[in-house]
Amino acid sequence: MSQSPGTRRGFLKLGAALGGTALSTPFIARHALAAEPIKVGVLLDQSGPLGLSGQPMLQATQYAAKVINDQGGLLGRPVQLVTYDTQSSMQLYTQYAQQLALKDKVAVVQGGITSASREAIRPIFDRFKTLYFYNTQYEGGVCDRDIFCTGTTPAQTVSHIVPYALKNWGKKTYIIAADYNYGHITAKWMTKYTREGGGQVLETDFFPLDVTDFSATISKIQQASPDFVLSPLVGANHLGFYRQWAAAGMKSKIPVASSVFGLSNELKSMAPSVTDGIISAFGWYPTVPGAGSTSFSDGMAKMFGPNLPMLSELDSASYEGMMFWAEGVKKAGTVERLAVIKALESGITIDGPSGKATMDPATHHVIHNAYLAKAVAGEWAIQDTYPASPPADTAAVCDLIKNPRMDKQFIVNVD
Amino acid sequence: MDLYGLVGFNILVGIGTIALITVGLGVIYGMMKIINLAHGEFMMLGAYATYVANTHGINIWIAMLIIAPIFVGLVGLVVERCLIRFLYGRMIDTMLATWGLSLGLIGLMTSIFGNDPRGVPTPVGSFSIGHYAASLYGFVIVVVAILALAGFYAMLSLTRYGLIVRATMQNPNMAAALGVAPPTIYMATFALGAALAGLAGGVLAPISGVSPVMGAAFIAKAFITVLGGGAAIVTGTSLASGLFGFIDTFVSFKSTPVIGEVALLLAAVVMIRILPQGITGRFLRRSL
Numbered sequence: 287m288s289q290s291p292g293t294r295r296g297f298l299k300l301g302a303a304l305g306g307t308a309l310s311t312p313f314i315a316r317h318a319l320a321a322e323p324i325k326v327g328v329l330l331d332q333s334g335p336l337g338l339s340g341q342p343m344l345q346a347t348q349y350a351a352k353v354i355n356d357q358g359g360l361l362g363r364p365v366q367l368v369t370y371d372t373q374s375s376m377q378l379y380t381q382y383a384q385q386l387a388l389k390d391k392v393a394v395v396q397g398g399i400t401s402a403s404r405e406a407i408r409p410i411f412d413r414f415k416t417l418y419f420y421n422t423q424y425e426g427g428v429c430d431r432d433i434f435c436t437g438t439t440p441a442q443t444v445s446h447i448v449p450y451a452l453k454n455w456g457k458k459t460y461i462i463a464a465d466y467n468y469g470h471i472t473a474k475w476m477t478k479y480t481r482e483g484g485g486q487v488l489e490t491d492f493f494p495l496d497v498t499d500f501s502a503t504i505s506k507i508q509q510a511s512p513d514f515v516l517s518p519l520v521g522a523n524h525l526g527f528y529r530q531w532a533a534a535g536m537k538s539k540i541p542v543a544s545s546v547f548g549l550s551n552e553l554k555s556m557a558p559s560v561t562d563g564i565i566s567a568f569g570w571y572p573t574v575p576g577a578g579s580t581s582f583s584d585g586m587a588k589m590f591g592p593n594l595p596m597l598s599e600l601d602s603a604s605y606e607g608m609m610f611w612a613e614g615v616k617k618a619g620t621v622e623r624l625a626v627i628k629a630l631e632s633g634i635t636i637d638g639p640s641g642k643a644t645m646d647p648a649t650h651h652v653i654h655n656a657y658l659a660k661a662v663a664g665e666w667a668i669q670d671t672y673p674a675s676p677p678a679d680t681a682a683v684c685d686l687i688k689n690p691r692m693d694k695q696f697i698v699n700v701d
Numbered sequence: 702m703d704l705y706g707l708v709g710f711n712i713l714v715g716i717g718t719i720a721l722i723t724v725g726l727g728v729i730y731g732m733m734k735i736i737n738l739a740h741g742e743f744m745m746l747g748a749y750a751t752y753v754a755n756t757h758g759i760n761i762w763i764a765m766l767i768i769a770p771i772f773v774g775l776v777g778l779v780v781e782r783c784l785i786r787f788l789y790g791r792m793i794d795t796m797l798a799t800w801g802l803s804l805g806l807i808g809l810m811t812s813i814f815g816n817d818p819r820g821v822p823t824p825v826g827s828f829s830i831g832h833y834a835a836s837l838y839g840f841v842i843v844v845v846a847i848l849a850l851a852g853f854y855a856m857l858s859l860t861r862y863g864l865i866v867r868a869t870m871q872n873p874n875m876a877a878a879l880g881v882a883p884p885t886i887y888m889a890t891f892a893l894g895a896a897l898a899g900l901a902g903g904v905l906a907p908i909s910g911v912s913p914v915m916g917a918a919f920i921a922k923a924f925i926t927v928l929g930g931g932a933a934i935v936t937g938t939s940l941a942s943g944l945f946g947f948i949d950t951f952v953s954f955k956s957t958p959v960i961g962e963v964a965l966l967l968a969a970v971v972m973i974r975i976l977p978q979g980i981t982g983r984f985l986r987r988s989l
Contacts, residue, residue, distance in 0.1 A: 335914055337816040465959065491957050498909040498918045499718065501711045501839070502953035502961065508833045509704055522818040522912045529820065530908055533836035535827025555910075556820045595817060 321359070323366035324621055326351065326608070327386035327416075329397035329407065334374025335495070335521055336399050338550045339600055343421070344369065345590050346601040347396055349582075350608030352589065360615050368392055376406050383407040387414035393621040394419060396607050399600075400520075401425060401468040405695070408433060412693060417623045421607035423549070423568060423599055425471035426651075426677065427696035429684035432623075434630060434650045436607040436643075438599065440475035440545070440698075441679035442656045443567040446672055447543045448479035448516070450565060450658055455541050456513025457485040462503060462527065464520035464546075465492035472518040472545055475679070477700045480516075488512050493524065500527045504534050517544040525552065532560040541565070551595035553664045567658040570602035570640040571666040574657055582639035602639040606652070609636045610645055631687070642674070648685045651677035703831025708954055710830065714839035716946030717846040718905065722919045723926040723942055724849050725898030727934040731927050732870045733890060735785060736796040739803035740923055741916020743895050747773045747902025748911040749810060752819050761824045766845070769903030770896040777895020781888050789887065803916065810913040818912040838907060845904050849897060854935040857989050866890055867989075925969045931979020936988035940980045945969065 328347055331340035351365045359365060368390050370382040379398070386392050387410060394417040398404040404420050411418040411432055418433045426439030451459065461476055463469035469492060477487050488510045491503060504527075507515060519527055528547075531537055543565040553561050572583055582605060586594060613636055615621050618629035631647040644653040656675040659666035683696040722744065729737045737743075747769035754764035780802065788795045825837040857863035866886055869876040873883040901919075909915055926945055930937025948968050953961030976983050 333811060333816065335816075335912075337811075338818075341816070493958055494962075496918050497958050498915075499715070499958075501714055501836075502950050503958065505704075505707050505711050505833070505835075505954055508707070522910060522914070523918055525818055526909050529823065529910060530836065533823040533827065533838050533908065535829075535834040535836070539834065551817050555817050557822055559822075560820070 321363040323364045325368050325392040327392035327395040328369040331374045332371040336374040342601045343604040346604040350605045354612050379403045379406045383410040387416045394611050419607040421603040425468050426679040430693045431686050431690050436652050437603045438569040439677050439679050442675040444475045446567045446658050451514045451543050452483040452485045458512045460488050460507050460512040461490040461516045463518045465494045469518050474698045474700045476516045495521045498523045498526045500530045515542045549598045549600050554596050558664045561661040564661045568599040569654045570599045573666050578637050579639045606638040648687050649680040651680050703833050706830040707833045712950045715950035716943050717843035719942035719946045720846040721901045723923045723938050725894045726923045726927050727938045728894030731934045738800040741920035742803040742806040743773050743898035744902030745916040747899030748906035751903040751906045752821050752911045765903035770900040773899025774892045774896030777892040781891040807913045818910040821906040823907040931981035933981035933988045937981040
């Protein structure tokens with residue numbers, strides 16, 4: 287398998303190091319800390335409207351780095367995070383991305399929250415040959431050999447939400463979505479799955495991220511009288527919809543399902559009278575059973591104390607992004623970009639918070655357990671589990687093994 | 702028929718909301734000619750005051766209608782004494798100073814409360830118009846907006862303080878010659894404007910949620926409405942919010958909220974072109 291003796295030697299060294307770990311952990315750890323650290327770039331919004339999501343994502347990344355370092359680091363070297371606060375600003379994303387690639391010369395970059403930020407920095411990391419992990423659930427379709435996406439995509443979440451709604455609530459839906467690439471593409475997926483399930487989309491409305499007043503929309507929805515509402519609404523301002531929906535007494539009349547709700551501490555920041563009954567689907571919830579899930583929640587709580595918000599898939603995926611990369615480095619025996627990509631393309635499996643997760647070589651997305659949950663009294667009550675859900679949306683169009691030079695985002699076409 | 706009732710109600714609430722977020726700015730910008738870019742953040746402080754008071758078990762009505770305006774009024778007093786009073790007559794400088802203030806307040810509240818939006822419960826339920834449902838809280842907004850405008854009007858036209866304020870805003874030197882201390886009047890008026898912004902923030906908190914950056918969503922609409930209204934604060938604000946609130950809500954209902962905002966801005970552009978001094982610059986010039 288290994289093409290150069292250097293790699294084999296590295297592998298033997300790693301084996302020896304791992305063997306040594308069992309015998310004398312303190313010595314190895316000391317040795318690891320003495321070696322030159324491996325730099326990992328992190329670009330996550332710590333302030334501004336997206337800071338709310340970015341803060342626990344950074345904490346999960348720091349926790350992952352701590353777990354890696356506690357086990358003796360990688361290749362005998364400790365992992366060191368180089369973190370920049372992108373302040374919810376696209377301009378800072380591009381600026382810091384160049385800084386990470388050219389000045390800090392990091393081995394890998396973890397980060398990006400909105401799809402807009404990912405598309406802003408992805409070309410930069412392509413150009414400067416920097417490995418990039420995007421750890422957010424998103425609209426799917428990114429097909430680029432330099433990037434690995436550890437979050438879930440519509441085929442893993444929306445594909446479960448829509449059939450659940452069609453089965454339990456009725457056939458007619460009204461979609462209200464955020465007005466940028468995530469909302470538009472996710473709304474298309476929702477339309478596609480609704481039609482495939484024999485349902486009908488009455489209307490789709492888009493809202494810029496600064497809209498707070500939804501009263502006109504709530505009237506329109508009542509006029510259209512759907513059986514349920516699908517909501518890829520994003521951000522703090524859009525939370526006003528759920529409040530106004532409940533205040534208008536609509537919550538008991540028309541149920542709501544969302545592809546984003548729950549990623550930003552919603553169940554803690556809003557009263558159960560507003561959130562109860564909302565359906566969502568993600569790759570992980572704090573209420574997911576299993577040892578990996580519990581140890582992630584407990585480890586985060588132990589490291590960051592009781593002020594931690596309710597964790598979500600964004601945080602578990604950030605943790606998994608680090609762990610996938612670490613496994614790739616261990617397998618490659620180097621942090622060199624192409625070697626790590628090849629190692630990750632061998633189909634690495636890790637035991638993450640949501641159970642077994644496998645990197646799909648053809649799409650660079652993750653085959654992942656998915657869960658459907660309902661908000662009940664401020665907690666997510668798991669309704670259904672979908673083991674080893676493949677990123678079928680991206681897999682249908684993207685094959686990086688056949689076309690390694692592919693570099694685009696596919697967008698689903700419904701009309 | 703029910704639908705017309707519902708849309709009519711929404712339009713009323715839309716008008717009330719715009720009037721409420723504008724009246725405080727009307728006092729500070731319309732009367733005092735201070736370009737207060739921290740207006741949205743004053744609203745944000747009012748929302749936080751409501752949130753904090755409510756979580757400490759204080760009745761929600763007292764929190765939003767009394768504590769929020771008093772607290773933000775006091776903040777306005779401090780801001781006027783420490784910052785604004787050095788900048789009277791320097792319009793562009795006030796813009797820069799209050800912009801800095803707004804960034805500072807956002808940063809301060811973020812470091813105290815964090816980034817996550819907090820919620821204030823809606824104190825009233827819903828009602829139905831035929832088989833459509835709407836939030837009773839809309840009535841609260843409309844009533845508070847009417848009371849705020851009517852109270853402000855009564856104060857300006859009926860009280861001695863109102864007379865002095867109007868005189869000072871028109872001609873501070875002449876007012877001073879007649880024995881009034883303009884700095885005191887400026888201070889009180891600025892605090893009053895801030896208090897009205899705080900009231901708006903408190904009343905809107907249950908619908909919009911409370912977060913450090915919430916002010917940005919309101920400031921543009923508030924400025925457009927003040928400019929559209931013109932020199933007479935109460936009449937201008939009422940007329941301009943009536944016009945813009947109607948256009949925004951109606952077009953949002955007929956198409957989408959994006960088009961609604963576009964229609965509002967278009968209407969504002971056309972109106973400023975035809976009436977550069979605002980509605981009350983041309984009509985009802987002698988009103989308040």
